[in-house]
Amino acid sequence: MTRHSLSLLLRNEPGALARIVVLFSSRGVEVESLSLAPAERGDLSRLDVVVGLQQGRTVVQLIKQLGRVVDVKNVVDGTHDEALELGA
């Protein structure tokens, strides 16, 4: 099990948080802590989460899977500064 802290910017759309949480549970990602707060921009929220990954699963892979979620604006890996910048 490896540990990573990720920081996501989400659009404030209904179901956005649910989609992220379901992605974690579908992909066997353990959530150690999770906090959601309004971001500087009013239409966005910041989600800070510490996750545990099973052996053989990489954080890069998880970041890309999070990047597929339509309401995710960007994802930053706080542990390694691995970042996925998405379009507007």
Added chain:
Amino acid sequence: MDTTGAGALIKALEDVGCEVIFGMPGGAILPAYDPLFDSKIRHVLVRHEQGAGHAAQGYAQATGRVGVCMATSGPGATNLVTPLADAYMDSVPIVAITGQVARSMIGTDAFQEADIRSITLPITKHSFQVHDPADIPRVIAEAFTLASSGRPGPVLVDLPKDVLATATTYTPPKITTPSRPVLSPVQIRNAAQLIGSSKRPVFYVGGGVIRSGAAQELRKLAEKTGIPVVTTLMARGAFPDSHPLHLGMPGMHGTVPAVAALQRADLLIALGTRFDDRVTGLLPEFAPHAAVIHADIDPAEISKNRKADVGIVGDCRDVMAALSAVITRKTDLTDWWNYLGGLLTTYPLGYDWPADGMLAPQYVIERISKLAGPEAIYTAGVGQHQMWAAQYVKYERPGSFINSGGAGTMGFAVPAAMGAQAGAPDRTVWAIDGDGCFQMTNQELATCAAEGIPIKVAIINNGNLGMVRQWQTLFYEGRYSNTRLGTHQRHPDFVKLADALGCVGLRCESQSEVDGVVLEAMAVHDRPVVVDFVVGQDAQVWPMVAAGTGNDEIMAARGIRPLFDEVE
């Protein structure tokens, strides 16, 4: 205020180019059915919403457009779950429109309330629940764009009944075409270099090549380089079966040459494919000597199962065009082709006739392919007949084989054929189905009969859940627990059932009758046709890589392991 939410929905669907909806009305979605009554959009009234979903998938894959299905709230919506999961696995662009209870009732366990958005979260690309009727046109346009762009997939639009009923003003949606990923020139150059220096390269082609409409580019690139091609279950038809560079399908029931090409390759050029476990076999033993170029529109697929040496995020069509532009010369692949050519000669696909004198299922499918030809569309259920349809129909063009690959959904064939036929009325559509699968969704034949959708269904009636029985033969000492269907005892009688559903029902039990019956079925144009092909119960699908083993252990037939023996 010139319309209602429902009016805006139908108008928006017209504006985004929807020509057919497969669905069933009910309380919550009822407002939408009123303006639909006057619309130029065709509505096909299904007998079960699962049929609507698979029909939308069949339509999408036959036409390359977005398929649309519609259902009411609660059970109507939950009946769409299987097709949504199926479309998610196979990256099929569909939009599902569901009714929902009124906004004030959401969350109160109201009559026919189901939280379909939450239920489908892990199996949809995205979903919407609309709370303002003025948003409906924009949401419909976005749903279509999301479903069809990037890696295609299912999108759900959930519409509360009161939103559909509320007055609003229609604003035509802005239809956007999202830009495709820009290719990295460095990665293209790296890929071209690897291709240029490889001695044993192979194009490992997946369904993404069909989704991106890249069959032409693939052919060009393959012919330019002389590199062999394998097409996965989802890519059958992406490259002509008649082409001398084609080695067939890889995977659990792939050809020996195709599997050998992957195992012995020094370079895999993986295009729009996801290294599925049914292709790789035991992952650590997959293609052990190969470097990997992996091109996919979905960055999350690259290096997911197998690390890519060169990863290219992009549309397959763009990737192949870019590669064609920089690759200037053919590498000498004589030794490689000598090896593969030997396997092609020694291990062609083949089958034995059943010892009990019954009809060989593979022969039936081979003859249908011969008589209906490559311009027809073929769908399949899931099981042995599906694998034989992948092996023994000769595909020459993309979109001609429509099946449930990732999910493996029994019951897919009939409704998918219905959708394909609705989208391609001038083509012959054959559903190659199993006697088990057929019993899951054959009610849609009543839909086909009523709607004038004249599909042909070939039931490969082996009396059993044949694929499961095959595993029981091979891995459970022939203990046939719960796999006999009674279909050889005519439970049900498929000919009578076909007749009752408003179709022509035919039966065929011997080799000499096959061509005649197929031609008879093809001569019917005003109704669906069902042919009950009664075949032996012991035919097996070969070659086979047993689950949990490495591809080197591929058996051409029981006990014959050509690659394994080669190593020793």
